Amino acid sequence: xxxWLKGLDEEDRRQIGIDIRKVExxxxxxxxxxxxxxxxxxxVRTDLCSNRIARVIFAISDGEMGLLxxxxxxxxxxxxxxxxxxxxxxxxxxx
Numbered sequence: 001x002x003x004w005l006k007g008l009d010e011e012d013r014r015q016i017g018i019d020i021r022k023v024e025x026x027x028x029x030x031x032x033x034x035x036x037x038x039x040x041x042x043x044v045r046t047d048l049c050s051n052r053i054a055r056v057i058f059a060i061s062d063g064e065m066g067l068l069x070x071x072x073x074x075x076x077x078x079x080x081x082x083x084x085x086x087x088x089x090x091x092x093x094x095x
Contacts, residue, residue: 001056004070012048016070019046020056024065037078041068041086048072057086059093066093 005013023034023044035043037057044056053073059066068089071082 001067001070008054012052012054015048016044016046016054016056019044020065020067023058027060027065037083039087040090041083043078055082057082059086059090061090061093062095066090068093 005016008016019033023029023042028034031045033045035045037043040059042058042060044058046054046056048054054070055073055078056070057068057078059068066089068086069082071079
């Protein structure tokens, strides 16, 4: 997750960070910033410049927000591989 963020330009990182902070400190929060994906996964939804969309998948464990996976969305549906990776990381995060 960290490497993905570092690979983005500064303005994109700033906007994603603003949305993550909005969810972290405003939890629970709904659309348009946050959406449930099921199985304990949620997504932070960020509109970036140049008509791009970023998603950060997270889970809540012991009252803490764990960022599991981030990607630039290219299709309407969240790709299965991205969901599988987030679920795998969620299991690793759980006590």
